Amino acid sequence: MRRILNYFLLGLLLGLILSWAIGPAAIRWWYAPPQAAGGFTCEGPVSWAVSRLMYMQLGMAACGAIFGLLIGIAFRRSYPKSQ
Numbered sequence: 001m002r003r004i005l006n007y008f009l010l011g012l013l014l015g016l017i018l019s020w021a022i023g024p025a026a027i028r029w030w031y032a033p034p035q036a037a038g039g040f041t042c043e044g045p046v047s048w049a050v051s052r053l054m055y056m057q058l059g060m061a062a063c064g065a066i067f068g069l070l071i072g073i074a075f076r077r078s079y080p081k082s083q
Helices: 002-031 043-074
Strands: none
Touching: 002 043
8 A cells, every 4th residue: 555655646746747847838838829819919928827826836835845844853753762
């Protein structure tokens, strides 16, 4: 069961990294008009929003990692020293 959980978490991490790396370009491509639409395009606002989202995700991941580290340190098991 532990091995399955490790593979699950590894896949989750890989998916998050790929979505962070490839996602913004894919979203920008999706919202870019194929031809000039009479001066109206939402590519600029979408690019701005996606970049802000990426920074928010990175910040929240760092905060979560620090919080998890602090919780792990606070609740770690102390093993008796062998004599």
